[in-house]
Amino acid sequence: SYELTQPPSVSVSPGQTARITCSADALPHQSIYWYQQKAGQAPVVMIYKDTERPSGIPERFSGSNSGTTVTLTISGVQAEDEADYYCQSSFNSGIYWVFGGGTKLTVL
Amino acid sequence: EVQLVESGGGLAQRGGSLRLSCTASGFTFNIYWMHWVRQAPGKGLVWVARIHKDGPYTSYADSVRGRFTISRDNAKNTLHLQMNSLRDEDSAVYYCVREYDGAGNWGIDYWGQGTLVTVSS
Numbered sequence: 001s002y003e004l005t006q007p008p009s010v011s012v013s014p015g016q017t018a019r020i021t022c023s024a025d026a027l028p029h030q031s032i033y034w035y036q037q038k039a040g041q042a043p044v045v046m047i048y049k050d051t052e053r054p055s056g057i058p059e060r061f062s063g064s065n066s067g068t069t070v071t072l073t074i075s076g077v078q079a080e081d082e083a084d085y086y087c088q089s090s091f092n093s094g095i096y097w098v099f100g101g102g103t104k105l106t107v108l
Numbered sequence: 109e110v111q112l113v114e115s116g117g118g119l120a121q122r123g124g125s126l127r128l129s130c131t132a133s134g135f136t137f138n139i140y141w142m143h144w145v146r147q148a149p150g151k152g153l154v155w156v157a158r159i160h161k162d163g164p165y166t167s168y169a170d171s172v173r174g175r176f177t178i179s180r181d182n183a184k185n186t187l188h189l190q191m192n193s194l195r196d197e198d199s200a201v202y203y204c205v206r207e208y209d210g211a212g213n214w215g216i217d218y219w220g221q222g223t224l225v226t227v228s229s
Contacts, residue, residue, distance in 0.1 A: 033215030
């Protein structure tokens with residue numbers, strides 16, 4: 001199988017930069033997607049295909065890929081960004097999908 | 109506006125069965141691959157199953173293969189998940205989700221609000 005590893009939690013103060021990593025246990029990996037889930041709500045896609053930002057997502061959200069580790073960066077974190085963030089990818093040409101364990105972002 | 113509305117959740121007995129449905133609207137249903145994703149209370153997201161836009165090709169997570177069946181009725185814009193031999197660990201919110209359109213774009217662009225399944229003896 002295939003696993004994605006995320007840190008359980010990240011804490012930052014408002015205005016700082018938050019970086020959430022997602023590490024794949026094998027190469028090559030398919031594209032990574034990032035989802036934000038606020039308490040009691042369904043997830044929302046924030047980044048697709050490693051670095052692309054859907055329309056309507058603030059520019060402070062960005063994605064980068066450095067091989068086995070992909071990073072979601074939130075620049076100038078705001079209180080409203082406090083949420084759980086999940087990375088997701090696939091293997092066997094999209095047949096099987098996997099989520100990372102999730103990272104709880106706390107805005108201090 | 110894309111909408112995915114799940115139904116069919118509720119209380120089920122251990123070893124029993126339940127059938128979830130998802131009614132899609134606001135888009136051309138039969139050109140999208142669809143999935144079910146679940147989330148146990150207080151836990152993370154877990155992919156469950158995927159189905160081809162026409163229905164013949166499916167794939168499942170190891171934890172549900174042989175017990176769950178994903179299917180779709182494109183004439184009714186509906187996705188289903190038949191869950192048999194339910195276990196306590198199947199208790200979760202089940203989300204109906206749409207896969208991005210486009211070759212190699214293996215991610216989710218829309219999520220339903222979810223339906224809660226509770227398995228109990």
